[in-house]
Amino acid sequence: MDMKRDYYEDIELFPGWVEKFWFFLLLVFLGAFPFISNNYLIYVANFMAINIIVALGLNILVGYTGQISLGHAGFFAIGAFATFTLMQKASFPFLLALPAAALISAIFGFLIALPALRLEGPYLAIATLGFGLTITQVIGMIDLFGGRTGLHAPELLIGPWELKTDLDLYFLLVPLTIGLIIIARNLTRTRVGRAFIAIRDAEIAAETMGVNLIFYKTLAFAISAFYTGLAGGLYAFVLRFIEPEIFGLYMSIVFLTMVVVGGLGSIFGSIAGAMLLSWLDLELRNILDIPYLGNWLKDLSREYFSITGVSNIQYIVFGGILVLIMLFEPHGIYGFWIRTKKYWKTWPF
Amino acid sequence: MFFEVDNLSIAFGGLQALSGISFGVNKGEVFAMIGPNGAGKTTLFNCVNGIYKPSSGSIKFKKKEIQRKKPHQIARLGIARTFQNIELFPYLNTMENIMLGRHLFMKTGLFHGGLMFGRRSFAGKEEQENRQKAEEIIKLLNLEVYRNKPVGALPYGVQKMVELGRSLALEPELLLLDEPCAGMNSEEKQDMIFWIKDIRDELGVTILLIEHDMNIVMDISDRIMAINFGKPITVGEPAEVTSHPEVLKAYLGVG
DSSP states (O other): OOOOSOGGGGTOSSOSHHHHHHHHHHHHHHHHHHHHSOHHHHHHHHHHHHHHHHHHHHHIIIIITOOOOSOHHHHHHHHHHHHHHHHHHSOOOHHHHHHHHHHHHHHHHHHHHHHHTTOOHHHHHHHHHHHHHHHHHHHHHOGGGTGGGOEEOOOOEETTEEOOSHHHHHHHHHHHHHHHHHHHHHHHHSHHHHHHHHHHHOHHHHHHTTOOHHHHHHHHHHHHHHHHHHHHHHHHHHHSEEOGGGSOHHHHHHHHHHHHHHOTTOHHHHHHHHHHHHHHHHHGGGGGGSTTHHHHHHHHHHHHTOSSOOTTHHHHHHHHHHHHHHHHOTTHHHHHHHHHHHHHHHTTO | OOEEEEEEEEEETTEEEEEEEEEEEOTTOEEEEEOSTTSSHHHHHHHHHTSSOOSEEEEEETTEEOTTSOHHHHHHHTEEEOOSSOOOOTTSBHHHHHHHHTGGGOOOOHHHHHTOOSTTSHHHHHHHHHHHHHHHHHHHTTOGGGTTSBGGGSOHHHHHHHHHHHHHTTOOSEEEEESTTTTOOHHHHHHHHHHHHHHHHHHOOEEEEEOSOHHHHHHHOSEEEEEETTEEEEEEOHHHHHHOHHHHHHHHOOO
8 A cells, every 4th residue: 555645756756765875876976986987987977978968858859759850960969069169259158158059959959840740750750860961061061160170179167167188077967967867857757748748649639638739849859959959069078079070870870779779768768778878889999909709700700791801890799789689678778677676576476 | 508519511532521510518418429430420529629620610619619729729628538549648657647637737847847856846836736636536436546557558448437537637618528438348337327427417517428339328418419421310309319210220221
């Protein structure tokens, strides 16, 4: 029998002491992490944090509202270029430029949503794909955004604090990411999130219950683009140099893969998927340097693919891992998590 | 008249789905629509809801024309409905499904929702108030057992009840029930009849009903309209309508 004191317990962030304790432990770990690891791992963590922000935004659109997007690298690029341009050309301070860039990205999200209102499934995928491919071309044509040569990072100042190293960025990114995770989680558990899910599951029923379809679909696009734009602005500082070519189709697909592999319609899934794919993306680049396995893969590729060996065998391994995950756990990491939780709850029965 | 449809017609390409439908519903009435499959009953509901735009005619609710309005605007006027093929949100639990019916009564937007910190925050308070209301409906329809279960996994009859609950959460003045008893066993049907009567008598909701089970129709409706091929056959008291020769012909092929 549930003994509820009030209905807030239904939607509470941390339902009990156990969750509060784990969250506290996580904060302690995240605070101590940079001091017990090396520079490279801090860079990996930053990369993960940025991808988590994108995955959250994309999951709100794809997982919660049921609208697919293959053009999120476009919003990511808008965020990155807008942040740099605003800071360099309009001398905005970083704390103003980043949200402004995210807002610009959100406006683009809103504009994309207008034609997208009439499109569904594969048609929407193609329309957003077109947007993603076009926007980087357009950015590359305009000298204000550095044209084909790209832009270098301006000085990153937050008040008197100058962020130079990956470690500095870590202390900006981690709290921001935690904040954005909590906001996304709150949003999806309250009225707006319910309206999104309603649109995903039964559009007509949602409408007859009073959900304004046009408003909420465009809102989902705007929120998604806002998160992605914000992440783009931050990513630009992690890279320190941006050019349009970085934000290609491959990036959009990796974003979508994070959400699907993590678990559609789940905040936990977005985080897990983003972390796993970021890690794979970075680690697999060095796969050929791994002792034994690297040589084995080299031999394999020489034997079956080409005489000199395939240079991009990491993509094949990457794809293989993804196929295996989806094969054994169609609901992604989130599905795996739910099953594991259930198993241990009823263990040993 | 509380609710009035006048000379309503709609065509899909060459198919005249509804032609010249007129009827009026009094406040507090259960008004049933009968007719063979494909007669246009659900199409009529879709017109009332604003999902379809009729080609001609008018639909007046409390003397106001609603025909040009969008579905969500019509919901705001106090018209709720259930669907013939269940249209629930399968991954949400019973409580959350019913909470969607409270959508219009809530104001939590992006900022209040995203920044819901603590039970005293705007969104926290509003959630609690509306969950309280949703709980009243759950209690009314005896759905407590299913409160925290995703509705996609619930038995068919229960899903129908959840859908009824969701539409009641809208606190409607006019409730459209599209075959509320379809696919139910006789016990569930009895329950549903009981609730429909209760909703009318206790909550004072006017009900527009589509149902094929004539026993139910005879039991609960005050007046009946029979339609066939999108055209009205007759409107009147249950006994009148069921003995009307055209109705018998449409249903049984007699005469």
